[in-house]
Amino acid sequence: MQIIKEYVQRWYESGLDPDQYICRQKQGNLVEIEEAATGERRTVLNFCSNDFLGLVQEEAVKQAAINAILKYGTSNSACSVSSGRIDLHQQLEDEISAFKDLPHTQLFMNAWMAMQALMDAFCHLAVPVPGFQNTQETLILTDVLNHACIVSAIVNAGTRSGKAFGHSPRVRVKAYRHCNVEDLARKLHRYARTNDRIMVISDAVFSMDGDIAPLPDMLNVLHSYEGSVLVMDEAHASGSIGATGRGIYEHFNITPSHAIEQGVVPLIMTTLSKFAASAGAAISTHFAELKPLLNVSPTSIGTISLPPANTAAALESIRLVGKFPARVKQLQDNTRYLRSRLAEHDIDAIGETNIVPVLLPTETNPKMFARHIMEDHGIWVSPVWFIAKPRRIRITVNALHTQEDMEHLVAAMVATRNLLYKPTMSA
Secondary structure (H helix, E strand, O other), rough: OOHHHHHHHHHOOOOOOOOOOOEEEEEEEEEEEEEEEOOOOOEEEEOOOOOOOOOOOOOOHHHHHHHHHHHHOOOOOOOOOOOOOHHHHHHHHHHHHHHHHOOOOEEEEHHHHHHHHHHHHHHHHHOOOOOOOOOOOEEEEEEEEEEEEEHHHHHHOOOOOEEOOOOOOOEEEEEEOOOOOOHHHHHHHHOOOOOEEEEEEOEOOOOOOOOOOOOOHHHHOOOOOOOOEEEEEEEOOOOOOOOOOOOOOHHOOOOHHHHHHHHOEEEEEEOOOOOOOOOOOEEEEEOOOOHHHHOOOHHHHHOOOOOOOHHHHHHHHHHHHHHHHHHHHHHHHHHHHHHHHHOOOOOOOOOOEEEEEEEEOOOOOHHHHHHHHHHHHEEEEEEEEOOOOOOOEEEOOOOOOHHHHHHHHHHHHHHHHHHHOOOOOOO
């Protein structure tokens, strides 16, 4: 442990440790927080929450969670294939399937487990079956900026939960340039073999850049590889893009059936911690046979099923999104408003979604920027300094932010910028 002690000490000395805050109370976007290091408390305006549609404190959602606890208790105390499946799971899976236009959905505790389960099921067919042998290798193409849950899963795609299986054909993983369809096409042409099972995987909305994957162009490329699989991680797309918040397919005015017609197999991962005011994840498909493999993957049978309260909260949230699409429109209106106001003040915000990364000069420490904006202006934003480059402040807009809130943020960003560095003016 000595090396860990020395490492962490140097980590702190280098200023790489994040500032940590404990939430004491929430009321909309106003949050009372306590600084872990000092115990100092303050109420701040939150611009770093992933509660995109403001449903976390919605009365109907909270009551649904309470009712589920009263009926089922606080835990299912077993995995889904044992005694841990409740009727709410089926209802939530059906609701997600309808929301994503894919008929078969499997729930997981989180996105990391969902992605690893998909690799187990797709690459290794989950469990060995007597008399059945698969000899086809798998080729996986991944966007170089994909989320860490994807990276972790594909890094381990050649094994099954860390256990190498001699009977499993080889898995080859190649990265392509960020949102670069030409590079994707080149890599497929270069690396795909006649008998390969092909999977292309991408974030739909990229969590550190706020941009959107070029789905139609990706489908055009994959059309030449019949039976190829396209996985879209819609963690940051669900509830935020598309006219009714259904995600990237709706954003481009198509449905997953469009992919199917082109000979491409669409898979969608939905997470429930952002638009659905809960926790958990799900994978949706039009292939009924994939679901049982996902259900018996190590990440399914090795943990309990999604707890009743989380399941009920997500179920009620998705139903509310369907009934009240105005929440999605408000989020998108807020996104456009804030981005336009930042641009007017020459603040370098990249992307196009409610994830609003603001780039800072390399000599400006985002952690110091975030401290100033909190201490001087009472606003909470996310500094990103050592886990991504270039350095940036990550702002997240939600449907509950008012124009007054956003004007307060813009004024604070301008004041903090002017305090810490000289802005580069637009031409």
